[in-house]
Amino acid sequence: MTSTDTERIVRAHGGGGEMMGRLIREHIVAALGNPRLNTLLDSAVLDWSGGPVVFTTDSYVVQPLFFPGGDIGRLAVCGTCNDLAVMGATPVALSLGIIVEEGLELSVFDRVLASVAAAADEAGVSVVTGDTKVIERGRGDGLYLNTAGVGSIHSGANTDPKRIAAGDAILVNGTIGDHGIAVMSARNDLEFETPVVSDAAPLNGMIAVLLDAGVKIRFMRDATRGGLAGVLVDITEQSGLSVEIEEHLLPRRPATLAAAEMLGFDLLSVANEGKVVIVVAAEDAERCLKLLRGHAHGKDAARIGRLADTQPALVELITAGGGRRVVQRPYGEELPRIC
Amino acid sequence: MNRQVEQLAATLNCEADRLRHRVVFMEVCGTHTVSIFRHGLRAMLPASVGLVSGPGCPVCVTAQRHIDAAIELSRQEGVVIATYGDMIRVPGRSGSLEKQRGLGADVRVVQSTRSALELARRNPDREVVFIAVGFETTAPATAVAVLDACRDGVTNFSILPAHKLVVPAMVALLASEDVRLDGFLCPGHVSVVIGAQAYRPVVKRFNMPCVVAGFEPANILAGLIALARQAADGEARLENVYSAVVTDEGNRVACTLLDEVFEPVDTVWRALGSIPDSGLALRPKYARFDALTRFEIVPGEDEDHPACRCGEVITGRTTPDQCALFGADCTPLTPFGPCMVSSEGTCSAWYKYERHGATKGRKGNRQ
Amino acid sequence: MCLAVPAQILEIEDDRAVVDLQGNRVRVCTALTPEAIPGTWVLVHAGFAISTMEESAARETWDYLREAALANEAAEDAGESA
Numbered sequence: 001m002t003s004t005d006t007e008r009i010v011r012a013h014g015g016g017g018e019m020m021g022r023l024i025r026e027h028i029v030a031a032l033g034n035p036r037l038n039t040l041l042d043s044a045v046l047d048w049s050g051g052p053v054v055f056t057t058d059s060y061v062v063q064p065l066f067f068p069g070g071d072i073g074r075l076a077v078c079g080t081c082n083d084l085a086v087m088g089a090t091p092v093a094l095s096l097g098i099i100v101e102e103g104l105e106l107s108v109f110d111r112v113l114a115s116v117a118a119a120a121d122e123a124g125v126s127v128v129t130g131d132t133k134v135i136e137r138g139r140g141d142g143l144y145l146n147t148a149g150v151g152s153i154h155s156g157a158n159t160d161p162k163r164i165a166a167g168d169a170i171l172v173n174g175t176i177g178d179h180g181i182a183v184m185s186a187r188n189d190l191e192f193e194t195p196v197v198s199d200a201a202p203l204n205g206m207i208a209v210l211l212d213a214g215v216k217i218r219f220m221r222d223a224t225r226g227g228l229a230g231v232l233v234d235i236t237e238q239s240g241l242s243v244e245i246e247e248h249l250l251p252r253r254p255a256t257l258a259a260a261e262m263l264g265f266d267l268l269s270v271a272n273e274g275k276v277v278i279v280v281a282a283e284d285a286e287r288c289l290k291l292l293r294g295h296a297h298g299k300d301a302a303r304i305g306r307l308a309d310t311q312p313a314l315v316e317l318i319t320a321g322g323g324r325r326v327v328q329r330p331y332g333e334e335l336p337r338i339c
Numbered sequence: 340m341n342r343q344v345e346q347l348a349a350t351l352n353c354e355a356d357r358l359r360h361r362v363v364f365m366e367v368c369g370t371h372t373v374s375i376f377r378h379g380l381r382a383m384l385p386a387s388v389g390l391v392s393g394p395g396c397p398v399c400v401t402a403q404r405h406i407d408a409a410i411e412l413s414r415q416e417g418v419v420i421a422t423y424g425d426m427i428r429v430p431g432r433s434g435s436l437e438k439q440r441g442l443g444a445d446v447r448v449v450q451s452t453r454s455a456l457e458l459a460r461r462n463p464d465r466e467v468v469f470i471a472v473g474f475e476t477t478a479p480a481t482a483v484a485v486l487d488a489c490r491d492g493v494t495n496f497s498i499l500p501a502h503k504l505v506v507p508a509m510v511a512l513l514a515s516e517d518v519r520l521d522g523f524l525c526p527g528h529v530s531v532v533i534g535a536q537a538y539r540p541v542v543k544r545f546n547m548p549c550v551v552a553g554f555e556p557a558n559i560l561a562g563l564i565a566l567a568r569q570a571a572d573g574e575a576r577l578e579n580v581y582s583a584v585v586t587d588e589g590n591r592v593a594c595t596l597l598d599e600v601f602e603p604v605d606t607v608w609r610a611l612g613s614i615p616d617s618g619l620a621l622r623p624k625y626a627r628f629d630a631l632t633r634f635e636i637v638p639g640e641d642e643d644h645p646a647c648r649c650g651e652v653i654t655g656r657t658t659p660d661q662c663a664l665f666g667a668d669c670t671p672l673t674p675f676g677p678c679m680v681s682s683e684g685t686c687s688a689w690y691k692y693e694r695h696g697a698t699k700g701r702k703g704n705r706q
Numbered sequence: 707m708c709l710a711v712p713a714q715i716l717e718i719e720d721d722r723a724v725v726d727l728q729g730n731r732v733r734v735c736t737a738l739t740p741e742a743i744p745g746t747w748v749l750v751h752a753g754f755a756i757s758t759m760e761e762s763a764a765r766e767t768w769d770y771l772r773e774a775a776l777a778n779e780a781a782e783d784a785g786e787s788a
Contacts, residue, residue: 192732258728262711321344321556323379325692331671335424336450338752339369339683370708451753453735476708480754483737528708531757583763584749590757593738
């Protein structure tokens with residue numbers, strides 16, 4: 001084998017033979033190894049001590065693969081852990097599916113795996129099983145990842161949109177829109193650099209603090225691609241109540257806001273990867289905020305609004321100037337515009 | 340809460356109390372429309388002051404034939420379309436650029452004409468066509484790109500010329516009999532280029548108050564106060580409350596460059612029809628940069644959906660909620676007309692920020 | 707019809723400039739504002755400086771936005787080191 005064969009992904013890396021064995025042993029297991037993964041059996045065997053299993057999956061196709069504050073590997077771990085965490089579950093194990101384009105540099109592959117390992121460490125979870133496929137050059141964007149995760153439900157968890165009541169407080173654990181702006185800046189055709197970094201972070205540790213303390217959480221959802229707006233609309237649709245938020249209470253970084261103004265984005269619709277919207281009984285709001293602010297991922301947590309029983313059920317924003325407007329679910333893809 | 344905005348809203352209410360009848364002002368500019376909605380200013384307006392949105396959204400006024408031409412260009416072998424993000428979802432007769440991209444067309448979103456020209460330099464074996472839409476604010480950037488391409492001998496760059504001029508459209512509106520307005524809130528950033536004096540003929544000929552305003556809530560309210568005051572006093576003057584960036588004469592450098600590259604030409608506006616001297620064509624000297632001639636494309640006719648009332652919306656003749664398609668058939672996901680497609684379109688702004696009328700009425704009043 | 711934001715020129719070469727936009731660095735063209743020099747505040751639209759402006763006016767625009775934004779320095783620091 002010549003050295004150039006080992007510098008880039010070739011099709012044989014997905015062929016089930018010696019090359020694939022080496023990729024798994026020397027790169028994947030080397031980065032992510034743990035007793036369960038190291039067995040390299042067809043499935044991982046998990047011990048389960050009764051109680052419900054929470055199970056989720058998500059695929060990651062971000063471009064570019066690396067952006068300020070994160071990369072596709074970190075996203076793949078945080079996204080799935082957060083999907084479990086907002087259900088009140090503690091992530092126990094992840095699977096990692098890799099679809100890689102022929103020609104990708106192995107050093108890039110390794111960097112992503114190292115990032116998966118670091119994020120998994122941070123989240124306190126292991127990758128216990130996985131799969132790798134190589135696709136023909138030109139048929140993919142370098143690298144796609146899929147993670148599935150299982151978790152065990154926290155004894156204090158009882159989140160259900162049906163329990164949301166008028167008067168409940170709405171909290172968010174920090175500044176919004178940072179991830180979307182950071183990724184946008186990394187796309188070279190937009191010609192701007194930003195100090196804003198992605199907020200991609202596993203939130204299960206922070207959420208466990210709330211659950212351990214017995215905070216009366218009615219509902220949680222991580223605000224990802226649809227932004228804060230998407231989650232707030234979900235809340236009105238699932239609870240039948242109106243959401244009222246106040247613009248001046250929204251945590252936003254000035255640099256993020258400025259970039260959004262330039263691009264014509266509404267930060268409420270811009271993606272996050274480390275933000276959770278928490279609906280909590282009003283009497284518990286202050287305590288919950290205090291707990292959030294005591295955690296690294298919740299320093300800028302804020303109470304941004306409340307539930308109201310006004311009909312029709314809508315998300316309404318009280319603007320900084322005292323006006324009111326309706327907040328809608330975003331169309332899907334935020335495009336920079338001139339108007 | 341912003342105290343300045345509250346005070347200005349109170350002042351506007353005081354001026355409105357002096358009005359002897361209800362007045363209707365037109366915010367010509369789509370960015371004003373969005374800013375007014377986004378900041379919830381409509382909820383602060385006195386009952387005697389009505390606001391209608393004008394033809395100031397470049398996406399909304401781009402005739403269907405120009406969209407169709409862009410789509411046809413995107414189908415040409417070896418062509419890369421460079422466009423502002425605003426245009427990507429606008430439907431022509433046969434889909435949108437977004438749809439063409441799905442079918443294999445090479446469509447790139449750019450933030451500036453510089454990036455479009457750069458694309459051409461980096462891809463010498465491809466033809467890069469820039470979709471040149473926008474008003475006087477945006478057109479000088481196209482002029483600079485054409486001049487740069489000319490100077491550097493970039494031969495694989497061309498533009499689809501669809502720029503529009505604001506003042507001729509305002510004149511055309513006022514000249515039509517069924518449009519009744521009591522004043523214009525003039526577009527701040529167009530005025531940066533053309534200067535406040537550009538509206539003087541409108542004020543004189545139609546005895547129409549014109550106030551140039553910026554886009555912050557406080558500045559918009561200041562503009563509305565000035566309009567209400569003129570209306571109450573029975574005056575028609577030109578005022579500029581955005582003097583931070585708008586001068587009387589405008590940006591002379593930008594105007595000179597525009598004049599070097601383009602000449603005024605009659606052009607078709609969606610819903611308004613052909614308006615004399617309201618568009619910009621490349622001067623003969625730069626005609627080789629015209630993508631339509633380069634690719635021998637002849638724009639066809641417009642075929643708008645018969646029930647779509649975008650035309651009446653952007654001339655202030657009706658409001659979006661009066662359209663039978665609005666909100667049910669026509670939504671941002673399934674737009675029939677340009678006012679719903681463009682994020683600064685009036686219908687889109689209504690749908691996004693004011694659907695169900697939930698924010699109608701005075702501040703604090705809930706339905 | 708036209709989004710535009712105030713920014714301050716950091717560096718400039720011919721008509722290619724880099725501006726500071728509340729901490730973001732943006733490449734803009736200054737062909738329409740040949741009078742701009744480093745330190746000048748400009749109004750940026752579609753990658754072009756379309757006008758110069760007084761610092762006080764630029765700051766007013768951003769003050770309005772910042773008023774609603776999180777303005778504490780601790781948050782900024784966290785953003786840069788996370």
